[in-house]
Amino acid sequence: MTVDPELVIHPDADDLAFSVAARLITAIVDAQSTGGVAHVVLTGGRVAAVVYRAVAESPARVEVDWQRVEFWWGDERFLPAGDPERNETQARDAFLSALDVDPARVHPMPADTGQGAEAAAAAYAAELEAAGSPTFDVLMLGVGPDGHVASLFPGYPQLGVTDVAAVAVHDSPKPPPTRVSLTLPLLDRAREVWFVVSGADKSEAVAKALADGDVPAARPKGENRTLWLLDEAAAQQVR
Numbered sequence: 001m002t003v004d005p006e007l008v009i010h011p012d013a014d015d016l017a018f019s020v021a022a023r024l025i026t027a028i029v030d031a032q033s034t035g036g037v038a039h040v041v042l043t044g045g046r047v048a049a050v051v052y053r054a055v056a057e058s059p060a061r062v063e064v065d066w067q068r069v070e071f072w073w074g075d076e077r078f079l080p081a082g083d084p085e086r087n088e089t090q091a092r093d094a095f096l097s098a099l100d101v102d103p104a105r106v107h108p109m110p111a112d113t114g115q116g117a118e119a120a121a122a123a124y125a126a127e128l129e130a131a132g133s134p135t136f137d138v139l140m141l142g143v144g145p146d147g148h149v150a151s152l153f154p155g156y157p158q159l160g161v162t163d164v165a166a167v168a169v170h171d172s173p174k175p176p177p178t179r180v181s182l183t184l185p186l187l188d189r190a191r192e193v194w195f196v197v198s199g200a201d202k203s204e205a206v207a208k209a210l211a212d213g214d215v216p217a218a219r220p221k222g223e224n225r226t227l228w229l230l231d232e233a234a235a236q237q238v239r
């Protein structure tokens with residue numbers, strides 16, 4: 001089942017981040033309620049860091065069994081381990097290091113060790129397969145001003161790749177130039193897809209995506225739910 005996107009608009013970026021943090025905690029508790037493991041796909045970018053800090057600081061975080069959460073990433077900036085620009089580093093610093101997570105259930109995309117981004121993408125696809133090719137419970141995505149999601153950029157060939165789970169991206173229009181990204185079929189393999197977007201610079205891309213325009217952000221859809229979680233600035237061209 002794929003349903004129409006739902007829109008939730010928050011007054012500002014801080015409200016957005018706190019609301020997404022609360023939603024994420026609730027979604028993980030729900031996913032774990034039958035005794036299973038929750039699979040969450042993290043994003044990078046400016047609002048994501050605020051969301052993650054809000055999760056770490058939320059009193060409700062104690063309701064989650066963090067040992068039973070599998071963390072994946074939608075994309076990664078292909079840089080050496082620990083580089084502050086890596087989405088992994090951002091998430092570890094902002095919340096994973098503060099929570100009682102099982103290190104074996106944290107699945108960052110490989111860092112640049114000289115193996116090349118293609119090998120890194122293949123390794124990540126293999127890691128997903130080894131984990132049983134899970135359907136993600138929540139997959140979060142930021143949106144760039146150009147409408148990119150994960151590291152799938154407008155006009156780039158990776159948008160058309162459907163036969164592998166993860167791809168290398170070269171010459172990215174946004175630094176750093178080399179990245180690894182899940183492909184569209186994987187971005188669709190989630191019960192809930194959440195676009196988390198703040199800022200007026202994203203408002204045109206948001207409006208285009210919601211009008212089913214020709215931007216990557218128009219493509220991913222959750223199996224049960226597709227949520228657009230915006231602040232007023234990002235939503236200004238929607239209404």
Ligand SMILES: O=C1O[C@H](COP(=O)(O)O)[C@@H](O)[C@H](O)[C@H]1O
Binds near residue numbers: 043045046076087143
């Ligand atoms: O580089 C990236 O950018 C997007 C959006 O980030 P933002 O700072 O403009 O919000 C992000 O979704 C992606 O994961 C990241 O690699």
